[in-house]
Amino acid sequence: MNWNGTRVLVTGGAGQIGSHLVARLASYGAIVTVADNLWRGKKSNLFDDDGKPVIDLSRNFFELDLTDPVNCQRATEGQDVVYHLADVVAGINYVFGNQFSLFNANLLIDSNMLKASIANGVRSYVYVGTACSYPAERQSKLNPPLFKEADVYPASPESSYGWSKLMGEMSCELAMKEKLLDIGVLRFHNVYGPHCEMSPEKSQVIPSLIRKALRHPQEEFVVWGSGKQRRAFVFVQDVVDALEAVLLKGMNQGAIQIGPDYSTSIKEIAECVRSISGKQIDIRYDTTKPEGDVDRAADWSKARDIL
Template structure:
């Protein structure tokens, strides 16, 4: 794959993963178009050293991809579509908005892939989620690292997991039609700079980092017991996977991206406190949901097909993310009370 001059649409491109991918592909010579409704993404994520990475008048589209016409517009003239956009947030939002979330994601995924087919896009990448693994396989601590096929028989815990699994299947069927090359990555928990930190929409690592930065104005409370575990992937490693799947992984089925070990949320909280350099007491609210108990990735397929491996450990990744979050909140004048 020669990225130089390639026309690439990144949906959700103003979000954490998308903006980092935009920066990487621009450096490789690609012509990037971003589509994002800015529900979680931010235009400032598309700045580098204070200057826009793309022409915000011509190459940025603030659109709702549940609108078929918007999808048709952004897919026109593209060689590659990397579809990151979906509706997701923290665990409270996910379980409090199940119908909305499933329905919206189904609309977005159907509209995007049909529009890409109609526009003659040659390569299409869909990003799924480890939330699609069956709830019973994630209900105990220390299960064996999941292989890609462990997603079936399907029984995700949440509507979000179901929506992402249906998106994978839709992408697979489009590839089997012979009209377009398709690739599927299944991400575990991605974190890093340009993350969403708001109390309403943040996921666990940025939420705990925000609490550490704002403490004592905001209490440092961990939802659940802290015993629940996740396989965390630093955003640069996730971006590596996206670049490599276009180059080497089209038509290879779902490939998961994540480490073969998990980290407890208690450990994440401890890393966030350590990054702050302050003496912060960690408290746990066991009345709050904690979601699946544990999961990790057997990344053999990613290694064999993509030549991919995780390179940034959790302690270092949280340290880098804390530095970015601290600078971002100060720049926004928002490092005081929540």
């Protein structure tokens, strides 16, 4: 695809995944616009290693609340491609402590963005879902079968976050069936890498453990749960590769999950972070805290065959 001059909107473009996607597309000559409310994203993520902005921040960055449909109409106007990455999510404590508000915010964001994209004649729309949408009971023991995309049904996600993102996928499926625009759907497993959110309130497991190691002993190195829970971690540049590829090869083909076919325990991650830190750190496992799903990993054959 010739990206040169293509007008691309990336919602959540100042976040971990979005900022890497923005830099990639801008390097190809795309005219990239970012819409982000900066709740977790940071403008500093949109600067390269030499301290130069990767886009024209004065013209192509909009700090917007996408729960407002007027803002979504404004952001999508004149765009050829929309990558919709924006949502409300954080660490497990936030997700389970704010289930109602999180669910409703994500429903509004996803509905507003899709309707605005259709109304403004966007040619291609890419939606990002989550492996958190898989049924809780199928992730309740170690070494479950690898998840295929269809295994998301019968639906019973553990959290309202998983439910909200599944509803976003469903909206995309309906719009795709009615041929309202070309739609690609990617379902990400646990993404890690540079530009991750590190704050105590909003960080997820890997950046949270890195922060605790850096601050130790001022901050105790505590792992929520037993540490036996496992996740399929995928590097941020790999998901950016998928975001680029889906537009070329994966449109209108339903959800495609992105993640490895093996999982890693949180205990292994904690011990790795401790080792790299070079500090003498005692790991404390707080089993009074929620640890989420027990185990999951991806059967990524659909991604292999299509992307």
